[in-house]
Amino acid sequence: MASSAAFCLTILSYQAIIPQVSGMYFVSREEWGAQPPKEDYTPMTDAKGVKIHYLGALFSGREHSECDDIMRSVQSDQMSGEYFDVAYSLAVCQHGYVYDGRGKGHRSGANGDQQLNADHYAVLAFLAKFGVTQPSVSQITGIQDAIAYLRRAGAGHEIKGHRDGYNTECPGGPLYELVRDGTLDPGELWDGGSHTVQAGENLDGISLKYNVPKRYIIQANKLEAPFDLIVGQKLEVPARGVPLGEKPPGGDDGDDPGDGGDKLTPFPGAEWFKSKPNSPIITAMGKRLVAVGCNKYGEGPGPQWSDVDQASYKCWQEKLGYTGADADGWPGQTSWDSLRVPWTGDFPAPDPILYEPFPGADYFKQQPSSWIVNEMSLRLVAVGCDRFSTGPGPEWVDDTQESYACWQTKLGYTGEDADGWPGAASWSALRVPRVTPLPVEPFPGESWFKSAPNSPIITEMGKRLVTQGCNEYASGPGPQWTDADRNSYRCWQQKCGYTGSDLDGWPEKDTWEKLVVPKTSS
Structure with missing residues (x-):
């Protein structure tokens, strides 16, 4: 917390300037004129979340043109004392601008001691005990932006006040109340994409749908008051917690493989990981885990899933705030999406017993009416791609194509690759429940x-x-019966409740029928 001496300034009338159009207003150190740090930063590797701070005893309202001066004053005051740089990770002015301090990936110096600094990032709000004590609407949005920005850098989901774990009044009563009631939590982070305006929609509804502040959408689309929308109009809905014009980051720097506009690998399913896969996806996942500070690898990472991958993934889950059984190292949908694993060109085919095989691109271009389209549409709604004005139903309509284009965009496709016509890879990732009969191999x-x-x-x-x-396969499986097949089948018999001499690994009719092996051409 900065000393009050730096802010014993003449009190001016408080005039909150709320930008009419803005994205995440991010002010870099260069832009606000920061002094260089006197020492190297300590890496921030296991942040549980953020702690919220205020300036101190007194703060008077300022025009936004003076906020750079305030930030420089905070840094100067702290560097003249015990700090080698501004102590905070980020700061947020009353106009909703997010100022870079020590930044993402670096430990702050503001929380009270080394352990507290290791546990949480520090976000400063330009508020105080006296003078301006209540955050403006724009400042609340800016604090949410700052938290979202740090979560994209690997911070967990905890939001606390400076006073939590340290003897201080900071961040003051009004702001601490927002910490406690959840107002400052940015919620689920939208990664950006397009939206086609439907009948009856307005900016407020679209903002709520994607959990993206209305001003982001206005700025990204250069909309002008009174912001009337036209049915069929395409809007870009920017990512939350990302400076406007940038891509959602996946790690600590722009060279990271998860950063930028590359396609991402969808979640392959929890059971896939428990099958101990050997896949380029595991290598890509491991590299991302290393990039976000969860490196439990002695060497590698490599394509074979191992206990080290599970330990590294457990670290990632804990970074996100998971505990107990929820931080067991087995990937889940939410933590996988947050990790942003790059597309490798490899994706496990969905279990044909449970999921509908891809019917082929031409099938959809015939605009069919079928249960396949119905189940696909329900899945699109479930993954947040509901562009249906009515339904969904079994008929292929323009809304179906719009919804599928949303899904392709979520996977990282752009341009002609996000045209709304299903392809094999995006179909596999969607996991449409099977509705057509499955031929099975008789015993x-x-x-x-x-x-x-x-x-x-x-x-x-x-x-x-x-x-x-x-x-139990070291590689494969393949067409030749081996001891690995027998050992794997023994595992299946055990899962089916067999014991003793019945647990011999030789297939028999009962367990074979339970296994449901798809029919082959042979």
Whole structure:
């Protein structure tokens, strides 16, 4: 908390300037004229979240043109004392501008001691005990922006006041009340995309739909008052917690593979990880974990899922604020989306027992009416891509294509690749529940397996065993029956409740039918 001496300024009348159009107003150190730090920063590797601060005893309202001066004054006051730089990670003026301090990826010096600084980033609000004590609407939005910005850098979800864990009044009663009641939490972070205006929609509704402040949308689309919208108008809805014009960051710097506009790997499903996969996705995930400070690897990372991957992912879950059984190291949808793993060109095909295979691009261009379209549309709604004015239903309509284009955009596709016509990769990622009958392989007989066959049936059986968490394969599975197949099948028998001599790894009719092996052409 800065000393009050730096702010014993003549009290001016408070005139809040609320920008009519703005995105995340981010002011870099260069822009506000920061002095260089006297020492190297300590990396911030395991932030649980943020702590909110205020300036001190007195702060009078200022025109925004004076906010750079205030930031420089804070830094000068602190550097003339015990600090080697401004102590805060970020600061937010009353007009909603976010000022870069020590920044993301660096430990602050403002929370009270080394452990407190290691636990949380520090966000300063230009408020005080006397004078201007209540945050403006724009300042609240700016604080939310600052928190979102730090969460995108790996900070967990805790939001606390400076007084939590340290003997101080900071950040003052009014601001601390907003800490406690959740007002400062930015909520789920939208990663940016387009929206087609539907009948009856207005900016307020679109803002609520995406949890993106209205001013972001106004700024991004250069809208002018009174901001009337036209049905069919395409709007860009910017990402939350990202300076306007930038892409959502995935790590601490722009060289990070998760940063920028590259396509991202959708969540492959919890069971996929428990099958101990060997995939480029695991390598890409590991690199992202290293980039966000969750490196438990002695060497690598590599393509084979291992205990080290699980330990590194557990670190990431804890960074996001998960605890107990929710931080077990097995990836889940929310933590995976936050990690932003780059697209590798490899994606596990969904379990054909549970999910509808891709019907082919031409199927959709015939504008079918089918249960496949119905289930696909319900999935689009479930993943936040509801562009349906009515329904959804089994008919392929323009709204269906708009909704699918939203899904493609969520996956990182742009231009012609986000045209709303389903493709194999985006379809696999959507996980549409199966509605068409599945031909299954009949039981070939016990003696057939004991003849050590080489057959596509063995490959399909192995794939099914892997999806059920019974993966004893060093590589594969493949068409040749081996001890790895038998060991994997023994695992399946155990899952089915078999014991003793019945647990021998040789397939029999009952467990085979429960496994549901898809029919092969052989």
